[in-house]
Amino acid sequence: MANWVVFAAQEWLDPLYQQLHRELLQRDILQADETTVQVLQEDGRDAKTQSYMWLYRTGRDGPAMVLYEYQKTRDGQHAQRFFAGFKGYLTVDGYAGYHGIPDVTLAGCWAHARRKWMEALNALPKEARDGPSVARDGLQFCNRLYDVERDVREATPDERLRARRARSTPILTEFRAWLGEQRDQTLPKSATGQAITYCLNQWGPLQTFLADGRLDIDNNRSERSIKPFVIGRKNFLFMNTPRGAKASAITYSIIETAKENGLNPRAYLQYLFEQLPNRDLKDPAVWADLLPWSPALPASLRTPVPGTV
Known part of the structure; x- marks a missing residue:
């Protein structure tokens, strides 16, 4: 079962994850946070060594995107690499690893x-x-x-x-x-x-x-977004391999982004697995109909608003 999840994430969900990453970098305002994760089989590292799950997300400007990224360390170079090409505001806590990212203005x-x-x-x-x-x-x-x-x-x-x-x-x-x-x-x-x-x-x-009325006064939005992983970690305790950790990051990203855009994550994932094998994923135009906020998505994927059904 775990191998199928890893395969599906790498083969079909990762291209969508990469597209969401490109979309996210086009925004003016982003937020970030990170938390620990234990991965047992990392090359050259003890099984008890802590690794990190980074969380990057949008603010209040435009459709929501929530992206997780697994990395072995909390080194600031990971954030710098992830934000390459981004120009705008980044809301974070006081962690110095976010300092020095080119073209980024930090918001506390x-x-x-x-x-x-x-x-x-x-x-x-x-x-x-x-x-x-x-x-x-x-x-x-x-x-x-x-x-x-x-x-x-x-x-x-x-x-x-x-x-x-x-x-x-x-x-x-x-x-x-x-x-x-x-x-x-x-x-x-x-x-x-x-x-x-x-x-x-x-x-x-x-x-x-x-400086900008679209900015939040705090980083609570990203702290709320990282909680689903923290809750999950209390149940699964650790990841076995880096491949599994990466697959987890991709899957959490798709699910949480779907939820924030009013989609039923299970229905959305099923729709993706039905559609992606039949699409040319190298064609940028393909993604317009598949992104979680696309008006072209079937209405059946949306989570009913309480009181409307």
Whole structure:
């Protein structure tokens, strides 16, 4: 069974995966994340050595694409190779492996920043958590930014951008001055000190969301997209071979992209396996009717909206 999955992924799904990769690089805004995976039979590596499943996806501009990629390491060269030819914004956490990608402007993740302040607050003695503290003040700055985001969730990108510049910019100005003051008064290795350091080190990328109303304020979209693999990993525990890991990445990519475009993934996969052997996959025009957002796909592939059937 596993061999058939690997064969199908390599023979029929990989060409679609490659087309999705080309489509993804044409976007203006992307997001990325990564998580660990254990692959037992990697050449020259111990079976217990951790490998990585990288996650690359689109933002809110256009049809959704979710691509996984297996790599042996977390080295930043993998991201640089994957994003070759991409020009635009990339929303990520603070991992330095994404730095230095040509023609890419990094956007930081305010959810990660806010999480640092939550950790700092929870590190305080229980009786002190409800009282005044630097950790609570830092968390409140983040909460104020998210208050703005809730108000503009359904706004157009232009409306969102205007609101952010009018309302979020003053908060950031105040926050940055406050961080500078607190840095000199806080132990750097404390949880609060680490939250301050994270925000200061990531301050440039953390301001990028002010540049384009299509940008998310955080990387939560890609974190949600990597969860299906994380949940699956709890069940299958490890991959046996790199071929299997690559096949898994391809299959997860097709399934998650189908789901995000309102398709029933099982029905879509069946349709692909019926159609792909009869198509010239080297012809770029072939893909227009097969991509998960194509209006040419049969209506039977779509997942009914709750309450409509």
